[in-house]
Amino acid sequence: MSETAHDILREVFGHEAFRGEQAAIIEHVAAGGDALVLMPTGGGKSLCYQVPALLREGCAIVISPLIALMQDQVEALRQLGVRAAFLNSTLEGAEAAAVERQLREGTLDLLYVAPERLLTPRFMSLLDASRIALFAIDEAHCVSQWGHDFRREYRELTVLHERWPGVPRIALTATADPPTQREIAERLQLEGARRFASSFDRPNIRYTVVNKDSGQRQLLDFLAGHRGEAGIVYCLSRNKVEKTAALLVEAGIDALPYHAGLDASVRAANQRRFLLEDGVVVVATIAFGMGIDKPDVRFVAHMDLPKSIEGYYQETGRAGRDGDPAEAWMCHGLGDVVLLRQMIDQSEAGDDRKRLEHRKLDALVGYCETTRCRRQVLLANFGEDYAGNGAGQPCGNCDNCLSPPETWDATVAAQKALSCVYRTGQRFGAAHLIDVLRGSESERIRQFGHDGISTYGIGAELDSRAWRGVFRQLVAAGLLEVDSEGYGGLRLTADSRDVLQGRREVLLRKEAPRPRGRGKERSRDARAVAVDLPARAQPLFDALRELRTRLAREQGVPPYVIFHDSTLREIAALRPASSDELAGVPGIGAGKLERYGELVLDTVRAA
Structure with a gap:
């Protein structure tokens, strides 16, 4: 790496050394080469185009789909004395004209712009009249129609290579499984680009998954160990966002809601408070967070199951960008799986897309129910074998490593559950089936005559919580499936027969006991590796x-x-x-x- 790049790193950014493959990426792009960079959130992707932008003549054009990210990056660069600007819908006409004038006159080092604006004939003519140092395509996974953040405009960015073939391009993403990586290279005409792939591991994040029992109480227990810290709580619906935010405020937590149903000015104000103030918690749908550069988010909590493991990875990646200890906590239940399967099947997507989304959901459910190291399972979905301290070693920083789950021979329980599904006509949900197995005397059971079938009362040895775990894990294992076209009832699969006929053993994870009291001691332990301050x-x-x-x-x-x-x-x-x-x-x-x-x-x- 040239001395000049190190000078920029030290004098502008205040760092003595590059991390990982940053030096190789910067050298390659600064010399005029194209690059595809796969690097986790917090890994230092921005430097990979910011330093070459300062090394090369002209202005670097950074394509970003996110207004919040543009503003954050520009504010940070201006603090460093870098001549940076953005062009987006938040600017008045005179302000936008001033930025365009700076670009033409060559007094900008970096300009951030949304793909929609870049693709306009007027802006491309402006680029023709300007000296361009490089094109940086941030959040490059948005180009993939199979990804979780597809943006149609990204498909048209092939114009960069076609219209300005001599200008180097660098595409960057923190969230792309192997098929998405291949599609990025193909769609952006970067097949010949040098590919730099860092580990997707975020070792400072502790991963924890709990089975949904009393979700609100479980969340409050978790947050008891994060008082005064910034964090994000994700919920699947707008209504749940509002209710959860109100719950946290009532509990004395500085919490704000964020979802697409709120007035735009309210959303902007709540996001701004989260960015500008310490210790604010945002309760949000997935409409919040992409492009948020806040480094000191100490936790990301999911009150419901996300839609895919890629979405989960990206959302949890918003925690601990500063490298300090952070937590990714998720509360999930069978109801989440039922709801998400219904959403997939009732969507207007084509059959191929639905099959893909089902596979992605299956991968996430498998992650939730695994007894293995969560980090190993998570990274395997991105084509990475986690080595830990040696081949196959667990991470030591997830719930399964810290408190290894017990398994039990649930073959008989599974047979009872599957038989009950069959005897009740394969059209009821877990709650009703559990009542039948436990011999409930409810009016609904008498109404359907289920107090007279052979599986009535045969499962009284397990409590309702244990049975919920059985049904949830049978769905995860493919031994039951959700009838998403109906009312979310459970039905048998082709694999159910082997269990019912005794040809297949079923080992399930034991349900963890309910924690006693608040989670202060646990959370303090989770942050015990924080940077020591005398x-x-x-x-x-x-x-x-x-x-x-x-x-x-x-x-x-x-x-x-x-x-x-x-x-x-x-x-x-x-x-x-x-x-x-x-x-x-x-x-x-x-x-x-x-x-x-x-x-x-x-x-x-x-x-």
């Missing part, structure tokens, strides 16, 4: 955070675009006494040293 340095760290908050409020920018917590911790621990010493702190480049150096040093001296 007790004597804590007051200075707090004072530096107050300074950062004041500066951010004055400028109307998120605190993290001024300094990350990791930078403030380093300052608090080292207590630099001069500008030269402060310049050696990671995250302090020349621009920030000039802009904030004296204020920081004054705070250090006063503490």
